[in-house]
Amino acid sequence: MTERPSANRLSAQELHDIDAYWRAANYLTIGQIYLLDNPLLREPLRLEHVKPRLLGHWGTSPGLSFIYAHLNRAIKQRDANVIYICGPGHGGPAMVANTYLEGTYSEINPDIALNEAGMKKLFRQFSFPGGIPSHAAPDVPGSIHEGGELGYALSHAYGAAFDNPDLVVACVVGDGEAETGPLATSWHSNKFLNPALDGAVLPILHLNGYKIANPTILARIPEGELRALFVGYGYETLFVEGDDPALMHERMAIVLDDALDRIKAIQDAARRDLKTARSRPKWPMIVLRSPKGWTGPREVDGLKTEGFWRAHQVPLSGLAENPAHLRMLEEWMRSYRPEELFDTGGAPMATIRATAPEGDRRMSANPHANGGLLRRSLELPALHEHAVSLERPGGVKAESTRVMGSFLRDVLTLNQASKNFRIVGPDETASNRLQDVFEVTERAWMEEILPEDVHLAREGRVLEILSEHTCQGWLEGYLLTGRHGFFSCYEAFTHIVDSMFNQHAKWLDACRKLAWRRPIASLNYLLSSHVWQQEHNGFSHQDPGFIDVALNKKADVVRVYLPADANSLLCVTDHVLKTWNRINIIVAGKANSWQWLSIDEAKVHCDAGIGIWDWASTDRGDEPDVVMACAGDVPTLETLAAVQILKRHIPELKIRLVNVVDLMTLQPKEHHPHGLSDREFDALFTRDRPVIFAYHGYPWTIHRLTYRRTNHDNIHVRGYNEEGTTTTPFDMTVLNGLDRYHLVLGVLDRIPEPAGAHIQLKQAMEGKLIDHHAYIREHGQDMPEILGWKWEQ
Structure with a gap:
């Protein structure tokens, strides 16, 4: 990212262009929710131009596009390497609109071209049978986060930033999402991000005030409390607030420049002198406060809509029964002045297209958001070097997961230069007998390290936090951006991430139907300290049911392995680290137990x-x-x-x-x-x-x-x-x-x-x-x- 001094204000041309881009994105968003035909309103809007079932979410969309437009400006001016994670659950139409304006969507889907016919197809397919979902699903280029994964956006963002020193991950956190437990814990991810070695995450907390039918907590608490909350989390909080588009463009440009300048200053200082990376920096974050359903209908049937929960989904419904709503929809769409945004053929005006970056710098075309493009196979050690030697079945005892730990230690060593393998877990790496990995790395830790502490370091490649949600989110983000990893967890508590597992399995399944989505490394679980080895911790720690959750998913995605001894576990571990687009579950105990198969016998047995x-x-x-x-x-x-x-x-x-x-x-x-x-x-x-x-x-x-x-x-x-x-x-x-x-x-x-x-x-x-x-x-x-x-x- 090249350095650029922060501008005091946008030029008149910049303000015009960025606002035009934003209006175009908003227009395309509304069109996706409502229209079947007449995409450019070349004739008066009639009921037959409107979808019979209106699905989608307007409320969060204008804010998402506002952020997207400003990130585009910053990327162009700085030649920055940025991806966009859309946390708000139903921002799909906005994300599709922006990828369409950037041209990426049409490159992937040539039938949805940058013309009137392509726009009609774009509108028709959204939330329509045979079309695309309403979330920022795998269908949306640039997405690594499904909108249905409410609460995981920030942990995904930090997972993407680890070991990606040139990447900035802009992560929009919705204020409804911010109320979830997984999201609340993930703010602590800044305690693990090394400015000398990792990329940066720019959290953007979008406060539009409401969830589906209720106000949100962070939007209602006093600003002093809000600021104090994020000071406590360790962030420098920058505010952008208002509803006047021109003033908000000015404020957002200044604040975004300030945030990116701070990120660059932090990283430059740490990379000039690694000693400066010995303490955790105060990373910037942005709080964007804008109305829900911004620029939409202010009132519908005499009831407040813009800036209220009524804007959450479809502000104007029942069009067949209420012709006044159809007229309001047309007025609303024409308020963006589409004749200024699209040429006679229906393509976005050249000035609008020019506001977006080019090539791989487009957030929708960034290879980090299609991690399979960057994935490289791991170099793996020879199994015989780690095998348990036995002359006959039951002739020797060994701790199976400890043997696995020595194998993973060598995986870390062999891939040290590429820095593309990490182990995550909730404070259980040593407990699960994988402690041999600490011979070659430590636990990542950016807080104070005391003289009596062991296995903590700023550059550690083991990530431990006592939150299974955050561990899972980190690893998913890491895998989705082209790297490899392992998640070690007590078997009973893997249930905590049941929902995250489900969503990742659905993501992988959806990606199989998209030829342009390249395969990513598999999500690998080690479930140890299992049900039969939790007699000391009691009933609460005894539950093997995660396997049953996994078996509900499609066969192409899930694998479950139950190796009986250390050599079988070695063979299974070697195998899963070579796979892609899978979720592999390995259940193996850590107790010192009898061994049954030689490594050669185990290979044959595990292959079958x-x-x-x-x-x-x-x-x-x-x-x-x-x-x-x-x-x-x-x-x-x-x-x-x-x-x-x-x-x-x-x-x-x-x-x-x-x-x-x-x-x-x-x-x-x-x-x-x-x-x-x-x-x-x-x-x-x-x-x-x-x-x-x-x-x-x-x-x-x-x-x-x-x-x-x-x-x-x-x-x-x-x-x-x-x-x-x-x-x-x-x-x-x-x-x-x-x-x-x-x-x-x-x-x-x-x-x-x-x-x-x-x-x-x-x-x-x-x-x-x-x-x-x-x-x-x-x-x-x-x-x-x-x-x-x-x-x-």
């Missing part, structure tokens, strides 16, 4: 996603008497322990053990690209033999995935049944019937033997459960045979 473990089976390739299936590290351990009991007491029983890493393999192939065909599924699970399935999460998930399979009626699932407390690790499995003794009982109840044939073993298992119950209440830990168990061939 599911398979028979011959070394643990006794069917020797024949048709089994029972299939014992497992998915997840603790379910795998308990299943193996159950198999060992059965082998000892019923050596003639033919057992097949099937382990599942990729949960999606259980779905039919026609429903998921990773799914097994019916023939493949039957080859593993048989067509008529009992299947005892030990599963990490809620049992009905397995039934949901397999209900169309031939042998579904014989599949009996053990999993988490919402039974938990503060107890011992093994007791968690007992409470939910997932333990080895219940699994053995499940087999005995279903194998085709004469009644009572194995009564002694059944009684022994029931006795073990009684012994366990008594032992843990006396000793406070699990029985020695549980703590000292190991696999025997």
